[in-house]
Amino acid sequence: MIEPGEYIRDIFTKSPGTAVTARGWVKTRRDSKGVTFVQLSDGSCFQDLQIVIDAGTIPENVLREATTGACLAVSGDLVESPGAGQAVELKAKEMTVYGGADPATYPLQKKGHTMEFLREIAHLRPRSNTFGAVFRVRNALSFAVHQFFQERGFLYLHAPLITTSDAEGAGAMFGVSTLDMMNLPRTDAGAVDFGKDFFGKRAHLTVSGQLEAEIFALAFSNVYTFGPTFRAENSNTPRHLAEFWMIEPEMAFCDLDGDRKLAEEFLKYIIAYVLDNCAADLEFFNKRIDNTVLSTLEHVAASDFEHVTYTEAVDILLKAGRDWEFPVFWGCDLQSEHERYLTEETFKKPVVVTDYPKEIKAFYMRLNDDGKTVRAMDVLAPRIGEIIGGSQREERYDVLLEKIRTQGLPEEAYWWYLELRKYGSAPHAGFGLGLERMLMYLTGMKNIRDVIPFPRTPGYAEF
């Protein structure tokens, strides 16, 4: 095992003259007559360690195996590098090859590959520059999420992944069953008898931890969930996954203004964290993936988000003098083209839109005094559209019950959700952030399948 202080990122901080051992995988190799250069990476940082092997130092049969893709341990002295690309390099004295890699068949080349090709070799793509950077940023982002909420005293809640609650309604759900599909038990009426299933009733993978988070917010005040979420929607876009990670804070004693301010503070915090801790990776994204990433992130971290109500947003869109593919009117749902116009053209930064018509938002969102709008918010970001969706929740028992009834929802399924309003109810609010959407924003990566280790999409669940 590589111990703390021994990663390649640590080796770069040591003084020339220090004896070190580096372990990792060969990115590339260049041969000269008297000297061989090997670029070695252990994934700990963007920069590879340059290994310099003077002819004759390492036995021929060992050195021959140290080709692109091979796994090595190299011991020697850290020295100042006369070359331009790095301050220090490792002058090899000893080398062990753990595993070779036949150059004729190893698929990762020195030159660039398409993201589509790399996706087909998901077992090797983490060794590439791009995916090394993606997954280091993903790691840093996840840490920043916990640090942000923990610093503020939020309780980390593990919402269940399997649910028998029929109440979430955030999208199509994957069924969870151990029934023999070739021989399904039937009720007298001929329907599948889920009473004979593992849980004694129909079970699904969760589409959101929000309702469970509300339960905990009404006991621990400030809580958050951070875990995988599943949607069985047949969505084939660069922004959707069937399995993705979501962060859902829920705060008691909080209204929509508090919710919106927390969302802004949260986004700025995690952006600043990644800017501070993944500088080399972000520079790479800025250079090779999207040359607007750094300036956008720095801008967003430093500036105040715009805030408009839905009604104001509709006014802006009506005055835009555009031929919208989807007509704009008060009561319409904002389409991609509208969201993009607001965030990319009108304001050129993240925009929070609040107070949507109740008809186009979920039943649990708190009704405003006008009786027409609800305390909902969407945070829209340039390039990727909606990144956060949230709301103040309806905490009034009678109003919530009425909403459930008028929307024709199964009242019995919500018995515990209603009881939260019956016993010690409190104003509360929360929001949801898709981790992968945020990563796309941070890295400039164009396809959500390339910011999660092993993407699951309709028709695809390899690796």
Next chain:
RNA sequence: UCCCCGUUAGCUCAGCGGCAGAGCACUCGGCUGUUAACUGAGGUGUCGGUGGUUCGAAUCCACCACGGGGAGCCA
């Protein structure tokens, strides 16, 4: 799910009715403290699949599969 576009060497692509091509990778060699090194030579194919049109199909048509972009649904 809908609308467009694509699928040819390991990779990226050209060829668009008449001999299957290039660059890179790879192998062997030259040169060189190199940085996606440079350089000479060499091998590389079920032209996504199945049917059809045609004297002849990588090329035209149909269907299917897969990939990309856009839309819807959403995070």
